[in-house]
Amino acid sequence: MFIHRYTMASRKTSGKGSLKYPVFVFPSALNFYMDDPASLKQVITLYNPYDIGITFKVYANQPSKYKVMDPIGSIKARCCIDIVVRHVSPSLQNVNVSDKFRVDIVEIGQKELIGRTYIPSTLLPGRPPADDQDELEHEQEREGFHSALQEARLTTGGQQAAADAARAARQTTGGYNASEVSQHHCLVVAAALVCIAALLLPTAGETTQSLVPPQLHLSTQVKLAFAYGLGLLTMALLRPA
Numbered sequence: 001m002f003i004h005r006y007t008m009a010s011r012k013t014s015g016k017g018s019l020k021y022p023v024f025v026f027p028s029a030l031n032f033y034m035d036d037p038a039s040l041k042q043v044i045t046l047y048n049p050y051d052i053g054i055t056f057k058v059y060a061n062q063p064s065k066y067k068v069m070d071p072i073g074s075i076k077a078r079c080c081i082d083i084v085v086r087h088v089s090p091s092l093q094n095v096n097v098s099d100k101f102r103v104d105i106v107e108i109g110q111k112e113l114i115g116r117t118y119i120p121s122t123l124l125p126g127r128p129p130a131d132d133q134d135e136l137e138h139e140q141e142r143e144g145f146h147s148a149l150q151e152a153r154l155t156t157g158g159q160q161a162a163a164d165a166a167r168a169a170r171q172t173t174g175g176y177n178a179s180e181v182s183q184h185h186c187l188v189v190a191a192a193l194v195c196i197a198a199l200l201l202p203t204a205g206e207t208t209q210s211l212v213p214p215q216l217h218l219s220t221q222v223k224l225a226f227a228y229g230l231g232l233l234t235m236a237l238l239r240p241a
Helices: 130-137 141-149 158-172 181-200 220-238
Strands: 024-026 031-035 040-046 054-060 067-068 072-073 078-089 100-108 113-124
Touching: 024 181, 024 220, 031 040, 040 100, 040 220, 067 100, 072 078, 078 113, 181 220
Parallel strands: 031 113
Antiparallel strands: 024 040, 040 078, 054 072, 054 100, 067 078, 100 113
16 A cells, blocks of 8 residues: 655644644554564554544655555544554664654544644564563454454443453453453453543533533543543553453
8 A cells, every 4th residue: 555755844734733633543653573574564553532533644754664554544533443554674774763654634524634643663673572572462352352442333332332342352362261350450441441431421512412411521631531541441451461
């Protein structure tokens, strides 16, 4: 898939103060390893915790070294999407060379840029440390979870749908033994459900009728914090026990 190239000159935004929405991506940096073919494929998860649909575009400062599946697309409100990135030039001359990806977001139907973030990328020598190797071995589980989560609509019943998605992802990798579920794991699950429930609450300032008391209407800033926390908790759930 063709990746657009960006330069220093293209970093200027469309107007002062136009970048009013933070861009939430995970991970915040990509590390590829020369001697580990499995690590040459990485997954970037782009979250949209907002009440509007967005379109995104992924740029690279060195597009000849990377292949990005679907670098242009859209995300519905309160959903996320996985973007697969492959390093296609793992040569010695590229080791320890730092590159960058740029992710721009625009509200669907609009042209004004509303958010931007950068993701550093580095090709490292050797193989990943033990912790990173374990993370790579659980890539299938993480991809299955995020794919299911993306399809779950965080509307009425969204909390149950997200829980079902997590269970389905675990079944695809053989499931967990109930005796191995630690108290810490249960606390993380509970915290994630609290974040999901918070995202389901109405947004402060909405004019639509709601059965939820006004005291429980959350501001956009508060929902952003819950969305960011949900992303971190999701990755904590998928890490090896």
